[in-house]
Structure formats: structure tokens, C-alpha cells
Amino acid sequence: MSKKTPQAIRGTQDIFGSDAEAFAFVVETFERVRRLYRFRRVEMPVFEKTEVFARSLGETTDVVSKEMYSFDDRGGESLTLRPEFTAGIARAFLTNGWQQYAPLKVATHGPLFRYERPQKGRYRQFHQIDAEVIGAGEPQADVELLAMADQLLKELGIADVTLHLNTLGDVESRDAWRAALIDYFRAVKDQLSKDSQDRLEKNPLRILDSKDPRDKPFLADALKIDAFLSDEARAFFAAVTSGLDAAGVKWVRAESLVRGLDYYRHTAFEFIPDEGSASAAALGSQSTVLGGGRYDGLMESLGGAATPAVGWAAGIERLAMLVGAREEAKADAVIVVENDERLDDAISLLGKLRSCGFSAEMIASGSPRKRFDKAKKIPAHALVSFVVTDEGSPMRIMGDGGECHTAVESFILTGR
RNA sequence: GCGAUCGUAGCUCAGUUGGUUAGAGCGCCGGUUUGUGGUACCGGAGGUCGCGGGUUCAAACCCCGUCGAUCGCCCCA
Numbered sequence: 001m002s003k004k005t006p007q008a009i010r011g012t013q014d015i016f017g018s019d020a021e022a023f024a025f026v027v028e029t030f031e032r033v034r035r036l037y038r039f040r041r042v043e044m045p046v047f048e049k050t051e052v053f054a055r056s057l058g059e060t061t062d063v064v065s066k067e068m069y070s071f072d073d074r075g076g077e078s079l080t081l082r083p084e085f086t087a088g089i090a091r092a093f094l095t096n097g098w099q100q101y102a103p104l105k106v107a108t109h110g111p112l113f114r115y116e117r118p119q120k121g122r123y124r125q126f127h128q129i130d131a132e133v134i135g136a137g138e139p140q141a142d143v144e145l146l147a148m149a150d151q152l153l154k155e156l157g158i159a160d161v162t163l164h165l166n167t168l169g170d171v172e173s174r175d176a177w178r179a180a181l182i183d184y185f186r187a188v189k190d191q192l193s194k195d196s197q198d199r200l201e202k203n204p205l206r207i208l209d210s211k212d213p214r215d216k217p218f219l220a221d222a223l224k225i226d227a228f229l230s231d232e233a234r235a236f237f238a239a240v241t242s243g244l245d246a247a248g249v250k251w252v253r254a255e256s257l258v259r260g261l262d263y264y265r266h267t268a269f270e271f272i273p274d275e276g277s278a279s280a281a282a283l284g285s286q287s288t289v290l291g292g293g294r295y296d297g298l299m300e301s302l303g304g305a306a307t308p309a310v311g312w313a314a315g316i317e318r319l320a321m322l323v324g325a326r327e328e329a330k331a332d333a334v335i336v337v338e339n340d341e342r343l344d345d346a347i348s349l350l351g352k353l354r355s356c357g358f359s360a361e362m363i364a365s366g367s368p369r370k371r372f373d374k375a376k377k378i379p380a381h382a383l384v385s386f387v388v389t390d391e392g393s394p395m396r397i398m399g400d401g402g403e404c405h406t407a408v409e410s411f412i413l414t415g416r
Numbered sequence: 417g418c419g420a421u422c423g424u425a426g427c428u429c430a431g432u433u434g435g436u437u438a439g440a441g442c443g444c445c446g447g448u449u450u451g452u453g454g455u456a457c458c459g460g461a462g463g464u465c466g467c468g469g470g471u472u473c474a475a476a477c478c479c480c481g482u483c484g485a486u487c488g489c490c491c492c493a
Contacts, residue, residue, distance in 0.1 A: 007466095007483075008484095010484070010485095062491055062492080067491085067492090084492095114493095117491095118485080118486095119486075120487080127493090206491090270493090284486090288493060291492080292493095315493035367446065367447085369447090369448090372454095373453095373455085374454095376453070376454045383453085396453095
């Protein structure tokens with residue numbers, strides 16, 4: 001490669017071949033499942049005013065404090081490449097009068113941007129599928145959303161991933177729990193890991209998730225959210241879990257599961273590969289494949305009326321890794337022109353095949369003697385060779401003997 | 417942001433304690449061969465060894481920096 005050729009931006013990907021097929025498979029499957037659940041498709045801007053994210057995610061979160069791609073536009077306004085979908089969708093809900101459609105079920109997918117150290121399964125431009133239910137405060141909304149996620153994973157053929165479920169309670173429960181946790185960990189602060197000492201100030205809930213051996217002894221006895229749940233919050237969570245059981249969605253309770261963004265309340269969940277499974281190995285050090293929860297407080301933080309909502313997002317690249325490389329679809333027909341005098345006949349046939357819905361490709365370049373071998377290497381149901389100069393039908397139609405081969409052959413010979 | 421490993425043709429990789437003109441397989445291009453089928457043989461193109469500096473008579477190889485990839489931490493989808 002010439003040194004004049006610019007390199008791709010760090011953390012971006014050029015996806016091609018079987019990886020691109022896996023990516024498309026994830027998106028296509030999501031589109032199909034989303035229709036089954038009657039979620040409406042939306043397309044959102046890739047950038048927003050910086051405050052949309054700063055106010056909704058929480059100023060102290062890692063995403064806002066150090067991972068956003070922010071810049072001033074020519075008018076001097078601070079804009080940010082979206083690091084996630086939920087905040088932008090919430091903003092759109094408020095600014096477009098979408099309240100009239102509540103409860104509103106929407107789905108989208110596209111690129112997100114986060115300035116992080118790239119790794120396997122972690123990129124600076126990455127892609128998510130996303131589903132949200134806005135204006136629905138009932139636990140049934142959580143259940144429907146989780147059932148959709150569960151079905152999506154099943155239809156993708158991903159079996160060794162389990163729903164880890166927790167509740168963070170309502171605002172009062174969460175605040176009380178948080179205060180108690182701070183007191184508990186502060187008493188043993190000196191014995192905690194350096195990371196956890198920092199987390200004590202910034203995000204004490206995350207200490208519960210620590211993998212550091214120095215923290216482990218304190219985690220088992222740490223206070224559980226259950227002790228702080230209000231009756232209402234407890235009833236809400238019970239309704240979610242019984243709904244999941246009724247819907248046939250398997251789940252496990254994950255008492256230490258918290259979410260990184262400030263706006264979450266009540267239900268919080270992640271789909272995580274089972275320990276030692278093929279999926280766990282495929283994901284490297286990343287674990288969460290799909291995550292989300294309820295964010296009843298978000299609309300108010302953006303200046304709107306209190307509006308309950310739930311949502312989730314999943315990394316397309318991570319799902320694609322679990323799906324594995326996928327074969328590109330076989331061509332219905334490959335036409336090989338072994339004699340250039342038959343080129344126009346071949347072009348004509350190629351056009352007819354395509355307009356009648358057959359996928360077709362033509363090989364007519366390079367050494368004529370090598371074209372047959374080249375054509376044979378293209379996966380196809382039928383291979384049509386133009387070799388003799390005689391007018392009329394091509395010299396030979398070869399194929400795999402399957403239905404598609406027969407259909408192509410019949411089409412060429414009889415025109416239908 | 418921190419720590420570790422790695423970077424040689426389009427791809428997968430060899431390359432000795434530093435020593436002529438850096439190799440192989442696959443792929444690509446061409447020729448011959450074959451002709452109900454992914455044949456075989458011959459030839460060719462393609463690399464300032466990621467980039468920049470340093471040590472040395474001499475660097476793909478040793479040293480420093482930088483960019484990138486991968487792994488762990490952190491964080492998250």
C-alpha cells in the first residue's frame with residue numbers, strides 16, 4: 001500500500017463478505033421480529049445538540065465525561081455524534097408531539113460513536129439495534145420488550161445466552177439503597193481496590209460488579225436492593241417476573257446488575273453468554289450482548305412531562321460474532337461466455353433472467369479458455385455456457401439438479 | 417486512560433548468531449493441456465519488510481518513538 005493512502009480511522013470497520021452477511025442477517029432478523037411485535041420503524045439523526053446526551057445520560061457517566069465525539073458547528077453550537085439511541089428518541093418524542101401516539105413502540109438501528117479504546121467487540125463507530133416503548137408505565141411493557149429480545153436471539157440461533165434481570169426500584173428505593181451502600185463501603189474503603197475507591201464517589205452501585213479479588217469479600221455481605229424496595233417497586237418487579245414466566249422467557253436474578261447510565265429505574269437487564277459457552281468465547285472480554293431497562297425519569301430531565309418508558313439496545317457486531325460468518329447467497333445462474341461472438345446473446349439472457357427475478361452473474365473477461373474454470377468457482381445453482389457460434393440456445397446448461405436449476409433451465413428453454 | 421503481545425506480496429505465513437538481488441503456498445494475469453465439468457503443466461506481475469529516527473562496515477532482524485491490530489484493566493452494546 002502506498003504511504004499516500006490514508007488509513008481508516010481507528011476503531012472503525014470496513015465490513016465485507018461473510019461478516020457483512022452476518023451483519024445483514026442480524027438487521028434483517030430484527031426487522032422481521034420487530035414487525036411481529038408491532039414496533040414502528042423510526043430513523044433518527046446521527047447527531048444532536050450535546051445537551052441532549054449530557055442531560056439525559058448524566059454528566060458523571062463515562063460516556064458523557066470522556067467518550068463523546070463533540071464538536072462546535074459553524075454557528076458555534078456544541079453538537080455530539082450520538083453515543084446511544086435512547087436520548088435522541090426521547091428528544092424526538094418531546095419535540096414532535098409523539099405523545100399523541102403513546103404508548104409508542106419504536107425500533108431503529110444504525111451507527112453510534114464512542115471514543116473508547118478499541119477491542120474485539122468494541123469499536124469507536126459501532127452499530128446497534130434498538131427498541132423502545134414510550135409512555136407505558138405498566139410492567140407488561142417490560143415483559144413485551146423482553147419477550148421480543150428473547151425471540152430475536154432465538155431466531156438468530158443464539159441459544160447459550162441468558163437474561164440477567166434486576167430491579168433498581170423507584171427513585172426512593174434506589175436513593176435509599178445507594179446511600180446505604182455508600183455508608184457500607186465507606187467503612188471498609190481502605191481495603192477496597194483503587195478502582196472501587198474511585199467508584200465510591202462516582203458510581204457506588206458499580207462496586208457490586210467488581211471482579212477485583214480485594215473487593216470480593218465485601219460483596220457477598222453487601223446490602224441487597226430487595227431490602228430497600230418500596231411495596232410498589234416490589235410489586236412492579238413481581239409483575240415483570242411473573243409476566244416473563246407466562247411468556248416463557250427464561251431469566252435469572254442478578255442482584256448486583258446495575259446499569260451505567262443515570263436514567264434507569266426499576267427493571268434493568270442484560271443478556272449475557274453462559275459461562276464457558278461458545279458465545280462467551282466468541283465475545284472475548286465483552287459480555288453484554290443486549291442490555292436495557294426502564295427509564296421513567298428521562299423525559300423530565302429533558303424538560304418534558306413525566307413519561308414512563310422502557311427500552312433496550314444490542315450491539316450488531318456482537319450479535320454477528322455469535323451468529324458466526326454466513327455464506328453469501330448462491331447465484332441462481334452464472335453465464336459464462338467462452339466465445340466472444342456470443343457476447344450479445346449472453347447479455348440479452350442475463351437481462352431477461354434478472355428482470356424475471358433470477359439472481360445472475362456473467363463471466364466474459366480474461367482469457368476465454370480460463371473463463372469456464374472461473375465461472376465454476378462461483379457458487380450457483382445453474383451454469384450456462386456460451387461456447388459455440390451457432391445461433392439459438394446456449395451450448396450447455398449445467399447445474400446442481402435442484403429446483404432452482406430446473407427453473408432456470410426451463411426459463412431459458414421455454415421463456416417461462 | 418493504564419498494562420502486555422504483535423505488524424514481511426491481495427491472503428496465510430517462512431526468513432538461521434544482523435551478512436549478496438527478501439521467499440513459499442493460495443489468489444491474480446498470460447500461454448499450453450483437458451472438455452458432462454472446480455484438470456495438469458509452464459511463465460508473469462506484485463514488497464522502500466506498518467511509518468519515522470538511532471546503533472552498525474552492514475538492519476526484516478538490535479534500540480527508541482509513532483500509528484494500527486489483538487489481549488487484559490476500565491467501561492459498555
